[in-house]
Amino acid sequence: MSSTNRSMVRNEADYYRTPVIEIERFLIEFNKLYGYHLNYGNILDPCAGGDEEHTMSYPEAIKAYNNDITTIDIREDSRADIKADYLETDCFGKYDLIITNPPFCIALDIIKKALDDVKDGGLVVMLLRLNYYGSKDRKPFWNNFMPEHCFVHHKRIGFTDNGKTDSIEYCHMVWRKSYYPDYTKLKVI
Numbered sequence: 001m002s003s004t005n006r007s008m009v010r011n012e013a014d015y016y017r018t019p020v021i022e023i024e025r026f027l028i029e030f031n032k033l034y035g036y037h038l039n040y041g042n043i044l045d046p047c048a049g050g051d052e053e054h055t056m057s058y059p060e061a062i063k064a065y066n067n068d069i070t071t072i073d074i075r076e077d078s079r080a081d082i083k084a085d086y087l088e089t090d091c092f093g094k095y096d097l098i099i100t101n102p103p104f105c106i107a108l109d110i111i112k113k114a115l116d117d118v119k120d121g122g123l124v125v126m127l128l129r130l131n132y133y134g135s136k137d138r139k140p141f142w143n144n145f146m147p148e149h150c151f152v153h154h155k156r157i158g159f160t161d162n163g164k165t166d167s168i169e170y171c172h173m174v175w176r177k178s179y180y181p182d183y184t185k186l187k188v189i
């Protein structure tokens with residue numbers, strides 16, 4: 001595949017790389033609250049990313065805690081173990097923790113499927129724009145599925161190799177299956 005075609009496929013798949021250091025920053029806080037899931041759980045990254053030049057960001061950061069992580073990605077040039085559309089992949093009841101930075105355009109479908117797939121009491125963690133909370137379309141979802149915690153990154157995150165950031169704040173939202181509070185606990189990290 002030519003590099004032009006490859007970059008078109010990547011853009012269509014909404015491929016942006018999360019800096020490992022920002023995931024590590026989040027995992028330090030996450031580990032204090034949810035250490036069992038992080039250290040001993042079966043983990044899935046359903047949109048794992050990576051390519052010939054870059055590792056998969058979440059597995060790279062998580063390996064300091066746990067090596068039991070399955071990876072899926074739709075792109076053939078990703079480093080994931082399984083090349084597939086997660087939305088079409090049967091993962092029901094297999095994982096204690098599903099964690100990723102999902103493609104923005106299908107993020108809600110990925111979150112809903114992950115909440116369905118994860119074991120009872122399991123966790124779903126997604127990197128999202130902070131303003132993801134604000135949407136008429138998503139209001140019915142928030143009415144029923146508020147996350148337990150929201151970790152807001154105080155530093156703006158850049159998703160390209162040149163390190164440039166845009167003017168968007170990001171957060172890691174943490175849902176615990178079957179426990180959807182009225183109010184999310186928020187911490188700035």
Ligand SMILES: C[S@@+](CC[C@H](N)C(=O)[O-])C[C@H]1O[C@@H](n2cnc3c(N)ncnc32)[C@H](O)[C@@H]1O
Pocket residue numbers: 013014015016017018019046047048049050056057058072073074075078084085086087100101102103104
């Ligand atoms: C925003 S990128 C994040 C990549 C990686 N998780 C990271 O944080 O660096 C989203 C990833 O989802 C993949 N993707 C897009 N649609 C998908 C789908 N339906 N199923 C699985 N992976 C998908 C893309 O190929 C891309 O690697």
